[in-house]
Amino acid sequence: MRARIRTARKALALAAVASLGTGLLAGCADDGGDDSSGSSSGGKGKTTITLGLFGTMGFKEAGLYAEYEKLNPKIKIAENVVERNENYYPALLNHLTTNSGLQDVQAVEVGNIAEIVNTQAAKLEDLSKVSGVNKADWLDWKWQQATTKDGQTIGLGTDIGPMAICYRKDLFEKAGLPSDRAEVGKLWAGDWNKFVDVGERYKKNGPEGTTFMDSPGGLINAILSSEKEKFYDASGKVIYKTNPAVKNAFDLTAEAAEKGLVGAQTQFQPAWDQTIANNKFAAMACPPWMLGYIKGKSQPDAKGKWDVAVAPKSGNWGGSFLSVPKNGKNVEEAKKLVAWLTAPEQQAKLFKVQGSFPSAQAAFDSAEVTGAKNDMTGDAPIGEIFAEAAKQIPVQVIGPKDQIIQQGLTDNGVILVTKGKSAKEAWETATKTIDNNLDQ
Amino acid sequence: MTTRHDTAAPPVKEGGAAPGRPPADAVSEQEVKRRAKLSRRWQRDVRWSPYAFVSPFFLLFVAFGLFPLIYTGWASLHQVELTAPTDMNWVGLRNYTRIFDDEFFWNAAKNTLTIGIISTVPQLLMAMGIAHILNYKLRASTFYRVAMLAPYATSIAAASLVFVLLFGRDYGMINWALDVVGIDPVDWQGDKWPSQIAVSTIIIWRWTGYNALIYLAAMQAIPQDLYESAALDGASRWQQFLHVTLPSLRPTILFTAVVSTIGASQVFGEPLLFDANKGASGGAEHQFQTLGLYLYEQGWVNQHLGRASAIAWTMFLILIVIGIVNYVISRRLRASS
Numbered sequence: 001m002r003a004r005i006r007t008a009r010k011a012l013a014l015a016a017v018a019s020l021g022t023g024l025l026a027g028c029a030d031d032g033g034d035d036s037s038g039s040s041s042g043g044k045g046k047t048t049i050t051l052g053l054f055g056t057m058g059f060k061e062a063g064l065y066a067e068y069e070k071l072n073p074k075i076k077i078a079e080n081v082v083e084r085n086e087n088y089y090p091a092l093l094n095h096l097t098t099n100s101g102l103q104d105v106q107a108v109e110v111g112n113i114a115e116i117v118n119t120q121a122a123k124l125e126d127l128s129k130v131s132g133v134n135k136a137d138w139l140d141w142k143w144q145q146a147t148t149k150d151g152q153t154i155g156l157g158t159d160i161g162p163m164a165i166c167y168r169k170d171l172f173e174k175a176g177l178p179s180d181r182a183e184v185g186k187l188w189a190g191d192w193n194k195f196v197d198v199g200e201r202y203k204k205n206g207p208e209g210t211t212f213m214d215s216p217g218g219l220i221n222a223i224l225s226s227e228k229e230k231f232y233d234a235s236g237k238v239i240y241k242t243n244p245a246v247k248n249a250f251d252l253t254a255e256a257a258e259k260g261l262v263g264a265q266t267q268f269q270p271a272w273d274q275t276i277a278n279n280k281f282a283a284m285a286c287p288p289w290m291l292g293y294i295k296g297k298s299q300p301d302a303k304g305k306w307d308v309a310v311a312p313k314s315g316n317w318g319g320s321f322l323s324v325p326k327n328g329k330n331v332e333e334a335k336k337l338v339a340w341l342t343a344p345e346q347q348a349k350l351f352k353v354q355g356s357f358p359s360a361q362a363a364f365d366s367a368e369v370t371g372a373k374n375d376m377t378g379d380a381p382i383g384e385i386f387a388e389a390a391k392q393i394p395v396q397v398i399g400p401k402d403q404i405i406q407q408g409l410t411d412n413g414v415i416l417v418t419k420g421k422s423a424k425e426a427w428e429t430a431t432k433t434i435d436n437n438l439d440q
Numbered sequence: 441m442t443t444r445h446d447t448a449a450p451p452v453k454e455g456g457a458a459p460g461r462p463p464a465d466a467v468s469e470q471e472v473k474r475r476a477k478l479s480r481r482w483q484r485d486v487r488w489s490p491y492a493f494v495s496p497f498f499l500l501f502v503a504f505g506l507f508p509l510i511y512t513g514w515a516s517l518h519q520v521e522l523t524a525p526t527d528m529n530w531v532g533l534r535n536y537t538r539i540f541d542d543e544f545f546w547n548a549a550k551n552t553l554t555i556g557i558i559s560t561v562p563q564l565l566m567a568m569g570i571a572h573i574l575n576y577k578l579r580a581s582t583f584y585r586v587a588m589l590a591p592y593a594t595s596i597a598a599a600s601l602v603f604v605l606l607f608g609r610d611y612g613m614i615n616w617a618l619d620v621v622g623i624d625p626v627d628w629q630g631d632k633w634p635s636q637i638a639v640s641t642i643i644i645w646r647w648t649g650y651n652a653l654i655y656l657a658a659m660q661a662i663p664q665d666l667y668e669s670a671a672l673d674g675a676s677r678w679q680q681f682l683h684v685t686l687p688s689l690r691p692t693i694l695f696t697a698v699v700s701t702i703g704a705s706q707v708f709g710e711p712l713l714f715d716a717n718k719g720a721s722g723g724a725e726h727q728f729q730t731l732g733l734y735l736y737e738q739g740w741v742n743q744h745l746g747r748a749s750a751i752a753w754t755m756f757l758i759l760i761v762i763g764i765v766n767y768v769i770s771r772r773l774r775a776s777s
Contacts, residue, residue: 090740093523097523267717269715270604270608271610412721412725429724433726436544
């Protein structure tokens with residue numbers, strides 16, 4: 001009798017151990033297949049399409065999901081948002097390389113699109129042949145960025161960030177500079193050197209305690225974005241150290257920093273936000289989405305004091321793509337959704353609500369874009385200005401490690417000049433850091 | 441051999457070695473076999489069951505501790521990128537040999553050491569002082585103890601965010617206070633020593649209370665009569681502290697020193713969040729990049745998993761060396777007492 005009880009107890013213990021163990025191992029196992037099936041059937045015969053996004057892309061806020069669900073009663077849309085791309089992107093890479101945990105649609109930031117195109121294209125659907133997708137709708141460079149060498153387009157562009165110069169009319173006037181946007185644009189038309197010259201003029205008469213531009217990072221980013229080639233050449237070779245365009249951008253920014261024309265700040269840090277709130281600078285390179293950022297950080301009395309002028313040369317800053325992993329559960333439905341979400345009409349709606357500028361040139365003539373106004377810039381026809389800038393953006397060669405290189409030039413480079421280092425020392429620190437970071 | 445009390449003791453039903461039991465030959469052969477079988481089973485039970493009972497921990501350890509450790513070692517011998525983790529390129533010990541002339545690694549190692557010292561030493565001294573004060577009879581002592589532990593319960597992210605604002609160069613409260621006293625503003629993020637002090641401050645703020653509570657618990661275990669007799673001998677409070685409290689706390693102090701050393705060698709969250717938006721480079725000139733941060737930068741920002749794995753193993757080896765040194769010192773101390 002006792003023996004039986006003991007064996008029973010032992011069996012129970014063993015069973016518990018075994019189930020714990022297997023549960024544990026199952027937890028580590030590939031869960032790609034059955035995991036997504038749970039979320040893909042939304043009950044009552046509906047198909048749920050999931051989107052993996054980062055930041056605030058605004059599809060939901062602009063009511064686009066609700067609209068699509070109304071048009072397609074059998075579809076339900078769910079999104080899964082990670083706040084910061086630097087947390088979102090490594091996870092996306094992990095999911096792609098292990099073929100598990102993927103959503104039906106995955107967003108890709110422009111800074112990562114070259115790496116995705118180069119290394120993960122085989123895992124993503126070619127979206128160029130989906131019905132309703134018309135290559136001519138997009139700006140050519142945007143389309144090319146997500147297209148592989150053998151002609152597969154693995155991401156459809158959502159928004160872009162055509163850059164103009166946002167400036168404070170009141171501060172420009174105090175410094176004795178013109179404040180009309182056409183005249184301001186003429187001051188530096190076509191040449192970033194002229195832009196820095198204007199900065200010197202500003203410094204002479206501008207209000208005490210303010211700088212011409214917000215930060216060295218903002219300036220070098222604007223210059224580099226307007227070049228055809230920056231860190232990679234067309235064959236994919238890293239050329240940042242020998243490309244004169246990069247060195248010129250670096251030296252010009254270092255010069256501006258040495259002369260005290262830029263604030264000693266790093267963009268998007270709390271202290272930089274505070275310089276916006278305290279009106280500490282007169283101009284910054286800004287894509288449309290930056291106006292929303294400025295608004296969020298400004299005091300109410302700064303409304304209407306900003307204006308937007310054409311940049312010396314146009315460049316792009318930011319923007320995203322939507323991709324469909326081959327491993328997804330609802331590949332066909334997901335493709336249809338992506339085609340619809342990135343169509344010109346939807347991009348125009350998104351711009352109106354979210355300020356993300358359309359990458360579809362077909363949307364540039366829509367009422368949403370031509371009639372666009374912003375609280376910070378008063379009556380300025382920002383839609384037209386940014387649309388004009390978007391058309392001037394060069395087809396730039398982008399590479400997989402653009403972000404690492406630019407971060408090195410900015411955060412381990414030009415910022416040092418604001419702390420009293422020479423341009424040469426800053427360049428050395430930057431290149432040493434970048435080379436170490438690129439070395440596999 | 442251990443004595444098997446369970447099998448040797450007289451079982452209730454089957455009789456056993458107790459007096460009055462029937463002669464042995466009365467037991468049928470079947471019964472003998474049955475008993476032998478049972479006894480074998482019990483033996484096995486006693487021998488193997490403990491292993492089954494402790495196995496959940498070890499299964500977990502194998503899955504989440506040992507396997508990653510070994511796999512990291514394997515990966516460290518390869519060139520592997522995050523974009524294709526299964527595509528491994530054998531490079532032998534190159535990832536280790538390059539560490540010897542990787543100035544960023546040694547810079548990070550130095551920073552880890554200095555931040556470790558700047559944060560651990562004041563932290564433990566202050567914890568000792570606070571514990572000593574809390575050991576007196578105080579009103580609302582529970583309140584103070586809970587308050588001590590509050591920073592420990594705060595998330596690093598939230599704490600670091602607040603400290604970044606406090607340590608701001610242009611608009612920070614600390615520079616404002618310094619300005620009132622007439623000291624020039626300090627660039628707490630950009631300059632080497634100020635940034636290391638600032639990062640250490642976050643660590644000190646977070647862990648002092650925790651260590652104080654450990655000291656307090658140990659102090660309360662010291663018998664009261666020791667203090668009484670010391671007082672009778674005319675020892676002052678300070679002398680009591682030096683000659684009664686400190687010697688009794690020796691093992692506890694060793695424990696906190698070991699734990700703090702391990703913690704200091706792994707510092708990561710504070711320096712990462714102290715200059716967010718700059719990736720994991722730990723400042724413009726890597727002035728507060730710790731080893732943990734460098735490892736993270738190589739692995740998750742630069743996507744070089746092979747290099748990151750080699751750094752992880754090197755850190756592991758350094759920790760083992762520190763552990764051995766700790767052990768030797770603590771044995772010396774124990775022998776001398």
